[in-house]
Amino acid sequence: MKTPKIPHWGKMFAKLAFFSKLSVETSILGWRKMPNLVTMKLLGLLTLTVAAAMIGTVWADEENRFENVNIDEILASKRLIKNYINCLLDKGSCPPEARELKKQLPNTLQSECNKCTESQKKKADKFIKHVRANYQEDWEELKAKYDPDHIYESKIVLS
Numbered sequence: 001m002k003t004p005k006i007p008h009w010g011k012m013f014a015k016l017a018f019f020s021k022l023s024v025e026t027s028i029l030g031w032r033k034m035p036n037l038v039t040m041k042l043l044g045l046l047t048l049t050v051a052a053a054m055i056g057t058v059w060a061d062e063e064n065r066f067e068n069v070n071i072d073e074i075l076a077s078k079r080l081i082k083n084y085i086n087c088l089l090d091k092g093s094c095p096p097e098a099r100e101l102k103k104q105l106p107n108t109l110q111s112e113c114n115k116c117t118e119s120q121k122k123k124a125d126k127f128i129k130h131v132r133a134n135y136q137e138d139w140e141e142l143k144a145k146y147d148p149d150h151i152y153e154s155k156i157v158l159s
Helices: 008-020 024-029 036-063 071-076 078-088 096-110 118-134 136-146
Strands: none
Touching (some): 071 078, 071 118, 078 096, 078 118, 078 136, 096 136, 118 136
């Protein structure tokens, strides 16, 4: 009679169970031997650790959100500029970066871009100058939508 083949890890757990005189199931993590309160505390700690890691990832991503956007490529294409403008004005579909910009724009204006990096400020300045110079009607619509009381217009540094 042939003995059934047990995977390598299965043999390891079987040996562990044999030496500790516990079942394989309890020897793996020992969950059944722990009281429910300890188990719940461990699960709570694990949940908090995972949540903290996810929040840290989101915050790190938020700081670098627009660093990879090639503003020169966008400004070189009338189609891309119109896509961004139409997205910001709710007149068309949004590229992913424009959708994120649209979501962040009100907070960014209110905070006077205090979380922006120098690179992001330069890109925004370049985009604003280009739209003001080449798309005046769209610029007026953008101002009417995002700054109807002309609060932020004077704070935008444009040379």
